[in-house]
Amino acid sequence: MNIITEEKAIDEILTRSVQEILPSKESLKKELMSGRQLKIYIGADATGPALHLGHATNYIILEKFRRLGHKVVILIGDFTARIGDPTDKTAARVQLTRKQVVEHTKTWLKQLLPIISINDEDNPVEIVYNDDWLSKMTFENVINLASNFTVQQMLERDMYQKRMKENKPIYLHEFMYPLMQGYDSVHLGVDMEMCGNDQKFNALAGRTLAQRYNKKEKFVFITTLLENPVTKEKMMSKSLGTGVFLDMSADEMYGKIMAQHDENMLQLFIDCTYLTAEEILKIKETLGRKDSNPRDIKARLAFEIVKIYHGADAAQSAADGFDKTFAKGGVPDDVLEIKLGDGEPLPDALVKAGVIPSKAEWRRLIESGAVRLEDDSKVVDPHFTPNVTVILKIGKRRFVKISR
């Protein structure tokens, strides 16, 4: 494999979406310029099928490394997933079956395909499962690993300090997590790990272990987390409902990006699109101008991102659909169709189809004037049941075609 050492490309990788590089940016640059092939890995916990734009950032960078000719490894944390990373605040220990993990992995790789050429002919991505080695370790091995760290080092972590202050439990097995993730580095013999800022501690544990067991300097490449520059809130939060997930349809993804806060736009351009630094600079200037319309810039952002995952055509039709539905208050082209049985009341059919959660909710929606027909006339009778085919608008976002 021929290793590309073009300085401009390397500089771009080392600056864009980078939070921190350990031990230093300079030492990594030196390695990258040396022409030696590096083995770079990223860990992915198979806890759920959902991958969002924040994850994508990492894989975008990983792909850039791969194109330079470096060996890229995606580690599926099927073993670690069972323990539950304590970094994730309450991390209920969900026990996943091997089968579920395999399923998740399949959907993941599918979602990653638009970003990273996993099956590239010359330099394919290697996919490994840490259950293959972690599940075979003995108690003795684990104790040996554990002896590399002190309790104080573990307790130093912010989240533990916080939990102690708040009298929240800290489980013993949580200390094992950095050990496991760290051992992955040893087993794989990697030169670098890529991770988000939340994984810094774990990655550093791996650095320590790699030094001791492999006599190797492992680099840690930490990418920025997607967070609101003003409120510091996570952009891709499932609980906040702001996440943009890679398995979303083009329309859904487009809408979710449009729902991002204005102040998030620039970072999303940097971390989640392939626009060049020059183009992004131009956008930044436009954003600063008083006469510019943030809506249009956000639409550009949405288009660029959706394009990556669904192609330009789908992105364009998502944009058109969005304008038609929300800017002009129309009805999108493809609406859910519900066939109403003979004598079946409309509310029952809607609940059954999962359009609304309950009939009580339906009543409230009617009362608040949220339900309209295609000609914008309001439905005021909660028992309204059409006897011809109609299109119902429920709020701005829900549309159902009721057919008989």
Place this chain on the structure above:
RNA sequence: GCGCAGGUGGCAGAGUGGUCAAUUGCAACUGGCUGUAAACCAGUCGCCCUAUGGGCUACGGGGGUUCAAAUCCCUCCCUGCGCACCA
């Protein structure tokens, strides 16, 4: 093992016998406005019913006291803190 403090709706967190389907904040949903599903303002936010009313289910699990319990008692499970133990 002992003592003390806790376990409440998607989350955080009030309530300590009836006025509690449960204050408030976040999230969600709807309306208004707009530059969009941004922001802001307002409303809604357990379920079911032929409904300015009625019924059912819910405050860790189970049992009890009472006309009446999220609230009192018993018991079990879980968590934190302190003490004790520490080969």
